[in-house]
Structures are given as structure tokens and as C-alpha cells.
Amino acid sequence: MNLVQEETAGDPGASVDFGPAANGGEHSTHVAGIVGARPSPAFPLRGVAPGATIRSYRVFPNTGKGATNFDIMNAIDRAVKDNCDIINLSLGGGSEDEGVRAAIGKALDHGVLVVAAAGNDSRKAVSFPAAFMPCVGVSAMGQKGSFPDDSSEASDVDKPFGDPDKTCFIAGFSNFGPQIDLTGPGVGIVSTLPDDTYGVMSGTSMACPAVAGVAAHLLSSQPAIQAKTGTERAEALKEALARSAASKGFGRQFEGFGLPERL
């Protein structure tokens, strides 16, 4: 389904700025597949939560230029209005933005959990909005042996390594800091691409939807959380995510509570 085409129907200006995913939306197609790809005989990829309903709110235009905080605020507001339970933000950068913070705050007030990527600036401070404490900030880890030794992913291998599993590592590109809540797989990740293909990407953008997928699974299996409303609901889901995680031995500022059990 190409939600971009549906949502820009009848708006020529928006159609130019936000064309079909094949023209520039591969990042979000890859992210969506990590959350909820449904396997078929011809296409055997399975996301973390294949039963989840996914909605796409595109903020990066075809020009290749960045998004604006106006785009991101509108996307978050629309997701809340559409009664989404979880928002995955595989984006970020720069200093804290009060406008995006206000939109995230409203989402949390409505019980929506916001999961955000820590950023790929090679051990710099956690990007905003992942650095916004109510969000679930996600770093990226990898595992030696899950990609060829001579692939470009090998350049992402860096300290800290796991303990006791030394094959695991926090990706060299991943940011870190006290705002990290969890880590997720983000090196050499195979997922969906436009035009019924698939391919490899690496980034905290990939680790983030893996954690969001676990959150979707937890929410669907825990009626007690579903019954809550407002900030209590988002906080309960965030706590359930933390409880589901196990430390890989990287250290608190690199992994938070660790890797969620299902990943």
C-alpha cells in the first residue's frame, strides 16, 4: 500500500513534494518492514510484529532535503488523531526543539508511546527527540557473524562488546548517553524496500522500529496496559518494555535496560 499516494491525492503540491516511496521513501519502507513485514512464500521476511497495523506519516520530501519541525509536529499530531498506539521516530538531530517536544507531550497525554532513534553520529550525545526523557531512546547494536567479515558492516564493529557474549557490540555509529532506554539490532538489517524488493541498512533508525515492534507485541498481549488511559498507558508500556529487556553487558549509557527479549 502506498499511503503517500493516498494521502496526497487531490493535492498536486503535496504530490510533488512527497512522491511515491520508490522515488525516495526507501528509509521508511525499510523501517516499516522491521516493525511489521508479513512473510509470504515469495517474500519470506517477517517483521517483529507482523500483526501490527502500520500507518506512515512521511516527513522527508523527495528533494532529499531534511524535514522541518512543522512537518514532524503535524505527523505526530495526525498519528494521535488517528488513534495510533505507538509512534516510531527513526529521525532526529540537533538541539532540543520545543515544538516537537510539545507534540510528543500531547501524544503521551493521549497514552501514545513514542520510540525514537538515538542518532548515528558516532558516539555523540543522544539526538533529540530520543533525548527527551519521556521517549524511549534506542541505541543500535550488532553481532559479529550476522554479516560477512569483509562487508562494510564490519566497520561498525566497535567497543563496548557484550559480556559475556563478546560477539555482540554497540555499533560504532550509535550515539549514547543517559537517555538511552534500550538497544536494538541496527547493523546489517535486512528489510523491505520499495517495488517488492529488500535490502540492507544500518542505523539507530533500524534499531528503533525493532523496539517499537516489541512494544506493539507487548501492548497486544497485555490487556491491563490496554485498559489504561492517558500518560499512565504510555508509562505502563514503557515499563513493560524495560521489564522485557535483558542486559547484554554494554553498560547503562550504551544499552539502557538492555535488549528486549523478543529481539
Place this chain on the structure above:
Amino acid sequence: MPNRQRFILRQMEDSAASPSDVADHLERTPGVDIVSQQEPNILIEGDASTIDSAVGRFPGWRTFPMRAIPVPTTRPSVLKPPASKK
């Protein structure tokens, strides 16, 4: 000529003036242009002082400067060529 910038106006409280009322006022304000609207946000362009005085009369609304967020980098990139194998 005043330095024109883009700002986002956001309705922060449900009890505040409605987005359509605020937009109507801004459309009548010289030096301020509405670029885009999607409730509860309005993207406007103008000089900061004109916008401040126009928005100041609407409690429960806040102004944020428009900012850019970079496209995520997720494609593998080779920083240096791999060592040749013998």
C-alpha cells in the same frame, strides 16, 4: 526591510482561541503570511516582532522557530578502502 523568518504557531490549550480565529487574524495582519496550516499548527512567515505582537493577543498559543531536521543516514558508507588481501 525586516528580516522575515518562518515560525510555527501551536494551539497549546483546547480552551484557547481556535486555529481558524487565529488564522483569520493573521491574514489581516500586514507583514505576516500564512504558509501552511494543519490544526493545531500554523506555519507563518514574517519578522519576529510583528509576529510576536500579533500572537501575543492569543493566550494559550505559542510560537516556535521553524527548524530543519536532517535526513537519516542509514546506507552503509565506506570511510576507507579495505586492506588488500594477499
